[in-house]
Amino acid sequence: MSDSDFSSASTHFARGRLLQTQHRLQDAIQSYKQALELDPEHTPSYVMLALCWLNDESTSANAVDAAERAVGLEPEDAFARGVLALTLNAKAKDGQTAMIKDALKHAEEAVGLDPDSDFAHAVTGRLHLRLRDYAKAEESARKALELDTESTMAAEVLSAALLMQKKDGDHKSLIEYQLQRDPNDDSAHTSAGWQALAEGDHKRANHHFMEALRLSPNSESARVGLVESFRARSAIYRLQLRFSHWMSQFTEGRQNMIMIGGFVAYRVVSTLLKGVSPLLSSLVIGAWLVFALWSHLARGFGSFFIVLDRFARQALRPREYWEGVVVGGLIFASLGSVIIGYALGVAESGYAALVFLLAAVANAAAFTNNHHLGRHVYAVAAGIAGFGALYVGTAIFSGINLPFAAELGVVALLTGVVISWLRPFRVLYA
Numbered sequence: 001m002s003d004s005d006f007s008s009a010s011t012h013f014a015r016g017r018l019l020q021t022q023h024r025l026q027d028a029i030q031s032y033k034q035a036l037e038l039d040p041e042h043t044p045s046y047v048m049l050a051l052c053w054l055n056d057e058s059t060s061a062n063a064v065d066a067a068e069r070a071v072g073l074e075p076e077d078a079f080a081r082g083v084l085a086l087t088l089n090a091k092a093k094d095g096q097t098a099m100i101k102d103a104l105k106h107a108e109e110a111v112g113l114d115p116d117s118d119f120a121h122a123v124t125g126r127l128h129l130r131l132r133d134y135a136k137a138e139e140s141a142r143k144a145l146e147l148d149t150e151s152t153m154a155a156e157v158l159s160a161a162l163l164m165q166k167k168d169g170d171h172k173s174l175i176e177y178q179l180q181r182d183p184n185d186d187s188a189h190t191s192a193g194w195q196a197l198a199e200g201d202h203k204r205a206n207h208h209f210m211e212a213l214r215l216s217p218n219s220e221s222a223r224v225g226l227v228e229s230f231r232a233r234s235a236i237y238r239l240q241l242r243f244s245h246w247m248s249q250f251t252e253g254r255q256n257m258i259m260i261g262g263f264v265a266y267r268v269v270s271t272l273l274k275g276v277s278p279l280l281s282s283l284v285i286g287a288w289l290v291f292a293l294w295s296h297l298a299r300g301f302g303s304f305f306i307v308l309d310r311f312a313r314q315a316l317r318p319r320e321y322w323e324g325v326v327v328g329g330l331i332f333a334s335l336g337s338v339i340i341g342y343a344l345g346v347a348e349s350g351y352a353a354l355v356f357l358l359a360a361v362a363n364a365a366a367f368t369n370n371h372h373l374g375r376h377v378y379a380v381a382a383g384i385a386g387f388g389a390l391y392v393g394t395a396i397f398s399g400i401n402l403p404f405a406a407e408l409g410v411v412a413l414l415t416g417v418v419i420s421w422l423r424p425f426r427v428l429y430a
Contacts, residue, residue, distance in 0.1 A: 009039035016048060025052045043080065046070035050083050054090050063087040071106075078114035081106050082123045089127055093372030094430030103127055118147035118154060125157040129164075132251075137161040152187055156221075159191040163198065166249035171195055186216035193225045198245040202232035223315055230312045231302030240298040259424050263288075293361060296420060297331060300364045304328020323367035330360035330386065333393065340397065352389075352396045355409050358416025359389035365423045374428030381415050388412025 016031030029052050032045040046066045053063035067084035088103035104127040110120035125140030138161040144154035162171040178188030193208035206229040212222035232238050247255055266288040273281035303324030306312045334356035341349015366382035369375045388408040395405035
C-alpha cells in the first residue's frame with residue numbers, strides 16, 4: 001500500500017470520527033468502510049465500525065466480526081479487545097451465559113494488557129453486572145473511576161451495582177457528586193430517578209427521568225424508568241418495587257431460599273390456625289395468595305392504567321403497551337366474572353374468575369421474559385392459558401355448551417400454576 005493510500009485512509013477515518021461524534025452513524029460507517037477499502041488492515045476503522053454497529057440488534061453480528069478483525073490484527077490492543085467484549089455482550093441474548101462469560105474473559109484480558117485503561121475496567125464491570133456479580137461490578141467500576149472520574153460507563157455500572165446491593169447511602173453520595181460536577185449529566189438524573197423509585201417517591205423519580213430524557217432523548221434506561229414511575233403512581237405497585245429493591249441485596253440463591261422459607265412458613269401457620277380459628281387460617285391463606293399472585297400481576301396492572309393515559313402511554317414500547325392491554329384485560333375479566341356472576345347468579349363464575357386470573361399470570365410472565373429460549377416457551381404457555389380462559393369464560397357466561405371447555409379450563413389453570421412457580425425461580429427466565 002502506498003503512503004498516499006495510508007494518508008487517505010487516515011483522512012476517511014478522521015471524517016468518520018467526526019461524524020460519529022455528531023451521531024451521524026450511517027455516514028460514519030461509510031467513511032470507515034472507505035478507509036478500509038484503501039487500507040484493509042486499518043485497525044482503528046474496524047474498532048469504530050464495531051462501536052457503530054454495537055447497539056443495533058440487526059448489526060450486532062457485524063459488530064462482533066469487525067471487533068474480531070481488529071483483535072486479529074492487533075492482539076495486544078487493549079481498547080480493541082475491550083470493544084470485542086462489548087460486542088459479544090451486545091450480541092448475547094439473556095440466558096446465553098457462556099457467550100457473556102466469553103465476553104468477560106476478553107474484558108479481563110484487556111485489563112491485563114493495560115491495567116491503567118479506565119475503559120477496560122468499565123467494560124469488565126458492565127459484564128460482571130450482567131452476570132449479577134454486583135460486588136465485582138462495583139469493584140471494577142470504582143477502579144475505572146479512580147483512573148477517570150468522568151467515565152460515564154463506569155458511573156452507570158457503579159450506580160446500578162450499588163442500587164442492586166441496596167447500598168443506598170453510597171448510591172446517594174455518587175448521585176450527589178455526579179450532579180454537583182455536572183447538573184446536565186443525563187446518567188446522573190437517571191440514577192437519581194431509580195434511587196427515588198427504590199424509596200417510593202414516584203414524583204421525584206418522574207422528574208429526574210423526564211430531565212434525563214430532555215438531555216438525552218434516546219436514553220433507554222431513562223425511558224424504562226419513566227414508565228416505572230408512571231406505574232408507581234399505584235401505591236400497591238410502589239410496595240412491590242420496595243420489596244423488589246429489598247430482595248435485590250441478596251444473591252439469587254438466597255432469594256430462592258427466602259421464597260421457599262416464606263411458603264413453608266405460610267403452610268405451617270395456616271395449618272396450625274385451622275384448629276384454632278378457621279377464619280384466621282383463611283385470612284393467612286388469602287394474604288399469601290394475594291402476595292404470590294400480585295408479585296406477578298403488579299407490573300401488567302400498572303401498565304393497563306398507563307395505556308389509558310394519553311400522555312403516559314407515549315413512553316411505552318409496543319410490547320409494554322400490549323402487556324398492559326392483555327394482562328390488565330385478563331385481570332379485569334377476572335373481576336368482572338365475579339361481579340357479573342354474583343349479579344346474574346352464575347354458579348361457575350368463581351371458577352371463570354380463577355381461570356382468567358391464572359391466565360393473567362402466564363401472560364405477565366411471557367411479556368417480561370427476555371430469555372433467548374424461555375421467551376418462546378412462556379409465550380406458548382401464555383397463548384394456551386389465554387385462549388383457554390376466553391373459551392371457558394364464553395362457555396360459562398353465554399350458556400353455550402362448547403366442546404372441551406372443561407378440559408381447556410383445567411389446562412389453563414395448570415399452566416398458570418406452573419408458570420407461577422417457574423418464574424420466581426427463574427427457570428428459563430431472564
